[in-house]
Amino acid sequence: xxxxxxxxxxxxxxxxxxxxxxxxxxxxxxxxxxxxxxxxxxxxxxxxxxxxxxxxxxxxxxxxxxxxxxxxxxxxxxxxxxxxxxxxxxxxxxxxxxxxxxxxxxxxxxxxxxxxxxxxxxxxxxxxxxxxxxxxxxxxxxxxxxxxxxxxxxxxxxxxxxxxxxxxxxxxxxxxxxxxxxxxxxxxxxxxxx
Amino acid sequence: xxxxxxxxxxxxxxxxxxxxxxxxxxxxxxxxxxxxxxxxxxxxxxxxxxxxxxxxxxxxxxxxxxxxxxxxxxxxxxxxxxxxxxxxxxxxxxxxxxxxxxxxxxxxxxxxxxxxxxxxxxxxxxxxxxxxxxxxxxxxxxxxxxxxxxxxxxxxxxxxxxxxxxxxxxxxxxxxxxxxxxxxxxxxxxxxxxxxxxxxxxxxxxxxxxxxxxxxxxxxxxxxxxxxxxxxxxxxxxxxxxxxxxxxxxxxxxxxxxxxxxxxxxxxxxxxxxxxxxxxxxxxxxxxxxxxxxxxxxxxxxxxxxxxxxxxxxxxxxxxxxxxx
Numbered sequence: 001x002x003x004x005x006x007x008x009x010x011x012x013x014x015x016x017x018x019x020x021x022x023x024x025x026x027x028x029x030x031x032x033x034x035x036x037x038x039x040x041x042x043x044x045x046x047x048x049x050x051x052x053x054x055x056x057x058x059x060x061x062x063x064x065x066x067x068x069x070x071x072x073x074x075x076x077x078x079x080x081x082x083x084x085x086x087x088x089x090x091x092x093x094x095x096x097x098x099x100x101x102x103x104x105x106x107x108x109x110x111x112x113x114x115x116x117x118x119x120x121x122x123x124x125x126x127x128x129x130x131x132x133x134x135x136x137x138x139x140x141x142x143x144x145x146x147x148x149x150x151x152x153x154x155x156x157x158x159x160x161x162x163x164x165x166x167x168x169x170x171x172x173x174x175x176x177x178x179x180x181x182x183x184x185x186x187x188x189x190x191x192x193x194x
Numbered sequence: 195x196x197x198x199x200x201x202x203x204x205x206x207x208x209x210x211x212x213x214x215x216x217x218x219x220x221x222x223x224x225x226x227x228x229x230x231x232x233x234x235x236x237x238x239x240x241x242x243x244x245x246x247x248x249x250x251x252x253x254x255x256x257x258x259x260x261x262x263x264x265x266x267x268x269x270x271x272x273x274x275x276x277x278x279x280x281x282x283x284x285x286x287x288x289x290x291x292x293x294x295x296x297x298x299x300x301x302x303x304x305x306x307x308x309x310x311x312x313x314x315x316x317x318x319x320x321x322x323x324x325x326x327x328x329x330x331x332x333x334x335x336x337x338x339x340x341x342x343x344x345x346x347x348x349x350x351x352x353x354x355x356x357x358x359x360x361x362x363x364x365x366x367x368x369x370x371x372x373x374x375x376x377x378x379x380x381x382x383x384x385x386x387x388x389x390x391x392x393x394x395x396x397x398x399x400x401x402x403x404x405x406x407x408x409x410x411x412x413x414x415x416x417x418x419x420x421x422x423x424x425x426x427x428x429x430x431x432x433x434x435x436x437x438x439x440x441x442x443x444x445x446x447x448x449x450x451x452x453x454x455x456x457x458x459x460x461x462x463x464x465x466x467x468x469x470x471x472x473x474x475x476x477x478x479x480x481x482x483x484x485x486x487x488x489x490x491x492x493x494x495x496x497x498x499x500x501x502x503x504x505x506x507x508x509x510x511x512x513x514x515x516x517x518x519x
Contacts, residue, residue, distance in 0.1 A: 029488075035286060036271035036485035037338060096482070096491045097337075104477065112475050164475065171383025 014074045018081035021049045022088075043092040047118075050085035051158050051176060053078055058155065058183050065190075076132055079151075083129040086122050086158075114164035121157035124150045155180060248293075249413035254325035254345045262329045267340035269411045271484050276418045277334065278437055279386060280369065280376040287378065288418035294375045295438065297421045306366070306443030309357035319408055319423050323347035327412075328405055328426070333467045333500045335431035339481040344426050345409030350400040358396065358444045365399040366449035367392045367425060368441040386452055392436035393449035393463065394427065395509075403428055403505055406439075429502040431465040462519035466510070467500035471519045 025045045028034050034041045056071070057078045064072035071078075093115075098105045108115045128148055131137065137144050159180060163173040257263075278288035281295075298316055305311040314322070325345050333339040353365070371389035373379045379388050398404060405426040408414060415421040420437025427434050433453050443449075453461035460474050469479045478496055486492040499506050510518075 036267070036275050037285070037482070039486055039488040039491060040338075042488065092488065096486070096488065096493075097476075099480075099491065099493055104479075108477065111472065111477075114475055170385065171381060174383060 011074075011077070014077050018053075018077060021045070022085065039092060039096040043089055043096060046085045046092065047089040047162075050082050050089060051162060053082040053085060054151070054155055054158060055176060055179055055183075057082060058151070058180070062183065062186050080129060080132055083125050086125055090119070090122050114161050117157045117164070118161035121154045121161060124154035124157065128154075152184070249409075249416060250320075251413055252320070252325055252345050252409045254327050254409070254412075257327040257329045257343065260329040262331065262341050265341045265483075266329065266343055267484055272340060272342055272410060273416050273419060275484065277336075277432065278378075278418055278420070279384070280371075280378045280388070280390065280438075281418070282378045282381070283384075289416075291377050292417035294377070295370070295372070295417050295421075296375060297417060297438070300422050300440075302423060302440055302442060304352070304356045304442045306445050307359040307362035308353075308444050309359060310355075312356060314352075316422055320414070323351055325408065328403075328428075330405075330426060330428035331500050332426075332428065332432055332435075333481055333496065335433055335461070335465065335473060335478075337473075337476060337478060337481050337496075338486070339483050339494075339496075341483075342426075343411055344405060344407040345412065346405045346407035346426065348402055349404045349406050349425065350402065352406060352442075353399060353444070356444075361446050362444035363396050364445045364448055365394050365396060366441075366443045366445050367394075367436045367439050369436055370438045370440045386456060389440075390436060390452045391449065391455075392425065392434055392451050393445075394434070395448075396444070397509055398427070398506075401506060401509065403502060429467055429499040429506045431467060433461065434465050464510075464515075464518050466498075466515065466519075467496060468498055468515055468519070469496040470498070471516055 025042050029038050029042060057075055060071040060075045060078075063069075094100055094105065098108065109119060110116075128150060131140060131144065131147060140147060159173070159177055163170065163177070166173050274289045275285045276288040277285065278292060281288045281291040300316040300319075302314045302319070303312075304314065325347055327343055327345055329341060329343045331339060332342050349365075369390040370376075371379065373388075378384060394404070405428075407420070407424050407426045408422060410416075410419060415424065417438075420435075420439075423439045424437040425435045425439065448463060451461075451463060453465075454463055467478075472478050480493045481496045483492045483494050497503075
């Protein structure tokens, strides 16, 4: 494929892929296709895509190990996209459910564990997004890798967030959970062997 | 203080403009304007076909007294945004999949502690009772709400025909459970113990506001809204208003209900709308009156007993509503 696609073209394709779910949501929203509660749909959509993107990022290393480095090369782009989706998700929550009411937000954080873990997951992503530039990576040196291991606790929190939110059908949460546990097992084995 | 009281214990005689923030009206205007254009197209799909073609006209006496006439949630919203987990957990699933449910023929068995146990058939439900329109606020435990013009008859009309015995204290309801027609019940992740069950205290069941609905917006119920017969208890969270009923029993024990069985800390037997008792995972102080949007979320304060306190608060005199949630 290398002779067909230039690196720049590949980058374009990856960025486009990251934007597609959001563009689709925006288009459905503009076309009035999201029903009587579109805000909730967009909020759930951005949240779900953030988690899916996150799991995809975590798949990059095993795939690279198996010989396919396509995903691995675009971890940063994907990771930043995950952060953008998670941030939109959080902003929509503040706008639609909390109405930018600070006391109500504090109450939600104190009393609703799923809100707290979701917010904590986002807070762990924040330094990762901020240190995603080449300059930050050079500046942090070895500590950069250590810092970016935060992606694992962040994923656990994000998963807890959707698991605690499920009212009765936990199928989606279980699928993501199984995938994540599989990735962790793979990682542990690598650590032990390596 | 006076205005607080009126807000908490509203009844049908207060002008709706007093209860409803102006933004709701303005938003509604904007909504009507939007629906007049072509932008309003989300009713597409099987659900729309269900709600517009298969529904039969009903003869009923209109709810002339209602002050909610101007606030009615558009029929497209009422029939495409539903919780009916037998057909899937997404709000759009029932409108897409509930057409698979056979509602004719339909039999409701009425039994338990009654003098004359028996059965009612679809024809009995549609023509055996005096049908009336009731425009009610409908508040979901998930903190969204609608205003729905139901067509139905008081549950007490039905119960009296079967003559509850004096030892009867509760009424139990069951929804149809037919996995071949209900894809949601076949999902491996579903943890509800089907059939869906609900219950009321007998005095709640006999209350004149408690309705058995057979229709909405002048026609028979679409399947996704609980055809052919559903309960509507306007001062309780929506999950109490059980859909597609096949069994009604009068009992002397408080019946086990589906949500209470699943998560008793989150869903109580009473489930009265109450802004001061939070769901453990979210606040109940506000609700989003649908249709809602990103820039106009339409958040309105939730009112105790969903605004029907004047009629129903007496049912709970002396009860700790925090304990019996």
